[in-house]
Amino acid sequence: MFSVVELKYFGDQRATFKILKPWWDVFTDYLTILMLMVAVFGGTLQISTDKIICVPVPEGFSMTTMQWNKSALKGLKLNSFDSGFKTDLDREQYNLMDQYCYDHAIQWYSKYFPYIAIIHTLVFLISSNFWFKFPGTSSKIEHFISILGKCLDSQWTTKALSETVYEDSDLQIPQRTVLSTEPSVSCSLNLQQSSDTALLLGQKESSNDRICENEAQASLCKPPSKTFKTVGGGVYGHAAVKILDKKEGEQAKALFEKVKKFRLHTEEGHILYMMYIRQTILRSVQTILILAYFVTRIPQMKHIVHCVDKIHITGFTEFFCIHGLWRIFRMLSIVYVVVIFIYCITCIYTLYWIFYFKLKEYSFAYVREETGIDDIPDVKNDFAFLLHLIDQYDKLYARKFAVFLSDVSENKLRQLNLSYEWTHEKLQQRIVTNEDNKTELHLFMLPGIPNNVYDIYNLEVLKLEFIKDVSISAAISQQTSLQELWVYNCIIKVENRALAFLKDTITILRVRFANAYEIPQWMYCLKNLRELHLEGNLLIDNKTSIVLQSLCDLERLKSLHLKSNVTKIPAAVIDVAHHLQHLTIHNQGKKFTTLNGLRKMLCLSVLKLYNCDLERIPSAIFSLSNLQELDLKDNNLRTLEELASFQHLRKLTTLKLHHNKITQIPLYIAKASSLEMLYLTKNNITFLPSNLFKLTRLRHLEIGHNNITSISTEIEQLEDLHYFDIESNKVSELPFELFYCTKLRVLILSHNLLTSIPPKVKNLTQLRQLDLKGNKLQYLPPELAKCQCLKRSQLNVEEDIFNTLPYDIREEFLNRI
Structure with a gap:
């Protein structure tokens, strides 16, 4: 027995x-x-x-x-x-x-x-x-029981359902008081953030529970003494709550990952x-x-x-x-x-x-309704079956488990963890001054935007890169100096109150995306936007107008920069032509089939078409009577016959044609008489025609990295020339007439075949930079000392050649400040 x-x-x-x-x-x-x-x-x-x-x-x-x-x-x-x-x-x-x-x-x-x-x-x-x-x-089953037990024991579950978790760490974060759910009621920024938290986590308040009524807005809010009910059925006696400590936050973060993996595993079968x-x-x-x-x-x-x-x-x-x-x-x-x-x-x-x-099938509809966490997904197969079983034991278990299925809850936890990792002092150390002399903060591959970022009041440029599924809160309104926002490969939502602030302050927005659907739709609400940079694939079923259809809402947009792979100018860009002044298109090597849309951009003053595989200068450009700068670098230009029509561009002062395949400069370049800056670097030019030097307004001339063998004596006509670059060519002798251009400040002659520098160099009294490296010089003329503005640091020449100067002249160069 x-x-x-x-x-x-x-x-x-x-x-x-x-x-x-x-x-x-x-x-x-x-x-x-x-x-x-x-x-x-x-x-x-x-x-x-x-x-x-x-x-x-x-x-x-x-x-x-x-x-x-x-x-x-x-x-x-x-x-x-x-x-x-x-x-x-x-x-x-x-x-x-x-x-x-x-x-x-x-x-x-x-x-x-x-x-x-x-x-x-x-x-x-x-x-x-x-x-x-x-x-x-x-x-x-064992895995499910283990995860469920951790969910029940997690302090984050308690916080999400009742807002009664206290922070025991040394991190100084202001206490938060639960406020009215109406956005117009706010005592301070920190208190308002707490109200957002209450809304996010499902905190429900009756009209009797609201504090800081409209008639009391003039005074500071006082902590309420009354009791608040929680969605979990519990009661807490005061609304001032603290957040999780760092260890609990990390544990909750790991638990979110476990729940995701378990859900993925169990929903695959039954x-x-x-x-x-x-x-x-x-x-x-x-x-x-x-x-x-x-x-x-x-x-x-x-x-x-x-x-x-x-x-x-x-x-x-x-x-x-x-x-x-x-x-x-x-x-x-x-x-x-x-x-x-x-x-x-x-x-x-x-x-x-x-x-x-x-x-x-298991629906969390009742949980979404009770807690206010609207993004809790419904589940299926074995995961749903297990939840039905624990409902028979205690329905509160499924509600607590649901907290770890919510992206909103996970994002809130990320914010708490970020608050510990990215302190105000650490963020201050990351702030730099960029080339535009603006204070800049770059956040890269973070799980969210640290709340301490909003406390940096002097920030002018905020760069966000590879930050997914986060939102910009209303606390950004503290950054009154913010002017420029970078959103690179980010999926970011903006709260309504934050958007109301950004649309008045942001003047420059840079967006990089992998897919056109990632372009933030809230950018069309930035009414004060002056400059917009878009980088990514704009094509959706070979249609670009769908993506940028709301671009016309940006009535103050003056500068638009596109880096994409389109075949023609998007129709949405043409819609803003009446107020667009600067257009840059970097087409990443994809050939433009038509540029007829340019004819409507009569206000355009700067046009840059990079890497568009252009073989000729588009005729539509000649309709832009207000054009001042034309940049066609990195294309496939072989001829400049269209320069004959440049007489229509009377305001054109800058022409950039470097990095092309141009073999010669036509005689009728002289018709572009208004040119002040000409860039022909890295082409296949072998000769400089005399008509080039009839551009008497020319102040900046770059013709380096070509096959030029000589410089015409007519260069003396360029009396206003300040910058002359002819490096990496085959010039063996400098004409005396070059040194009649007495306003020259920068002269780049490196990597040529020069054997000597004429004594006439003493005429260049305003010369500040002289590059002579890579030539066949034997000595430097002592007359070089007459160039009083030239310092040793700006005299780029081999040391042994420099030592051919007399000792006193060398000392003079070294002592110039």
């Missing part, structure tokens, strides 16, 4: 697994215990008491009619029917016959009822808890759901079978048994036997059948619950 302790293993599971056992499973467990008690009790009786008592039946007594034959009675010399007779059998023979008749005459059900009950009980124990033991399901159905069906079938044969076997149980010994071991053939446990076994069987029947009804109800309700 098995003991209860030995059977414990089959029904034992971790105590924490009880949360996955709804009331009907718990009820069937108790029924199983009752069945086990019936079996154990019957087995104990069978061991401790006599099973059967048999006496031989004398000849003349009929076991069928249970009557004596009178002649047989006389033969046995019995005086009456109730007189006994002597059998001459000893005790061992009686015991032998008792055992023989028990084995051969007693119905099998009456003999083995306790064992049958124990076997059934074992099957019920195994089938009801099999999914807790099966490797394919137990691992998921093995738990199917295993639970199968074991429930197995128990249901088992109970029906037990009922079927128990009901037929119980009536067959007999108290008096007729036993026939065909071997005649004792000399008697028939025996009269009484089964001593018949009555108690019959009663136990009836009790067992009743218990089995109740068990069967419970299993049928379980199947009804499984198939009637959609257990492979």
Whole structure:
């Protein structure tokens, strides 16, 4: 006989697994215990008491009619029917016959009822808890229980549902008081942020719970003394709360990742759901079978048994036997059948619950409604099934678990962790002064925007790069000096109050994106925006107008910079042509098929077309009568025949054609008489025509990295020339006329074939930079000392060549300040 302790293993599971056992499973467990008690009790009786008592039946007594034959009675010399007779059998023979008749005459059900009950009980124990033991399901269950336990114990859960967590770290963060949910009611910025937190985490307030009413706006808010109710059902006595410490924040952050991975894993299949159905069906079938044969076997149980010994071991053939446990076994069987029947009804109800309700889908609608966390997603498959099960135990568990499914909750936690990692002092160390002499802060690959950023009041440029799914809060209104915002590969939302501030302060916005859908739609609300930079793929189904359709809302936009791969100017850009003054398009090597849209940009003063694979200067440019600067670098220009039409561009002062394949400068370049700056660096030019030097307004001329062999003497006509760069060419001699350009301040002659510098260099009294490296010079003329503005640091020449100057001249160069 098995003991209860030995059977414990089959029904034992971790105590924490009880949360996955709804009331009907718990009820069937108790029924199983009752069945086990019936079996154990019957087995104990069978061991401790006599099973059967048999006496031989004398000849003349009929076991069928249970009557004596009178002649047989006389033969046995019995005086009456109730007189006994002597059998001459000893005790061992009686015991032998008792055992023989028990084995051969007693119905099998009456003999083995306790064992049958124990076997059934074992099957019920195994089938009801099999999914807790099966490797394919137990691992998921254990993981779920582990994560759920951590969710329940996490301080972040308490904060998210009741706002009663306190911060015990040394980080000094202002205490926050829960405010009215109306955005117009605010006592201070920190208090308003707390109101946003309350809204975010589902804090609900009645009208009686609001503090700082409109008539009290002039005074500071006082901490409320009244009690606040929480969505979790708890109550806290004051609204001033502190946040998590750093360790708890890191633990909660790791828990969010575990929940995400577990959800992804369990939503892929439904093995738990199917295993639970199968074991429930197995128990249901088992109970029906037990009922079927128990009901037929119980009536067959007999108290008096007729036993026939065909071997005649004792000399008697028939025996009269009484089964001593018949009555108690019959009663136990009836009790067992009743218990089995109740068990069967419970299993049928379980199947009804499984198939009637959609257990492979779980909705957090009620949680979203109660907590106000609207982004909690609904789940499916095994994850949904597990949540349905714990709902039967305690619905609060699923609500607490839902906190870790919310992106809003996770983002709020990130903000708390960022507050510890990025202190105000650390952020101050990251602030630099950029080339535009503006204070700049660059945040790269952070999980959010640290709240301490909003406390930096003198910040002028904020660069955000690779920061995903965060929002800019209303606290940014503290940054009154902010003018420029960089959003590089970021998905950022802006709160309404923050947007109201940004649209009046931000004048420059730079956006980099991988897909056109990542362009922030809130940028079209920046009414004061003057300069916009967009970098990324603008094509959506070969349509760019869809992406920038709201660009016309930026009525004050003056400068637009596009770095993309379009084939023509987007229609949305043409819509802002009436006020656009600066247009830059970097097409990353993709060829422009048409530029007719330029004709409508009559206000354009600066046009830059980079890397557009242009082979000729577009004719549409000549319609831009207000154009002052044209930059066509990094294209495929081979000829400048279109310069003949430059006479229409009377305001053009700057022409940049470097990094092309131009082989010659046409004679009619002189028609661009208004030019002041000309860039022809890195082309294939071999000759400088005399007409080039008829551009008498020219102040800046760059023709380096070409194949030029000589400089025309007519260069003296460029009397206003300040900057002349002819480096990396094949010039072997400098004409004296070059030094009649007495306004030269920068002269770049490096990497040519020069053998000497004419003494006329002394005429360049305003020269501040002279580059002579990479030539074949033997010495420097002493007249170089007449260039009073030239310092040694700006005289770029080999040291041995510099040492050819007289000692006193060298000392003079070194001593110039």
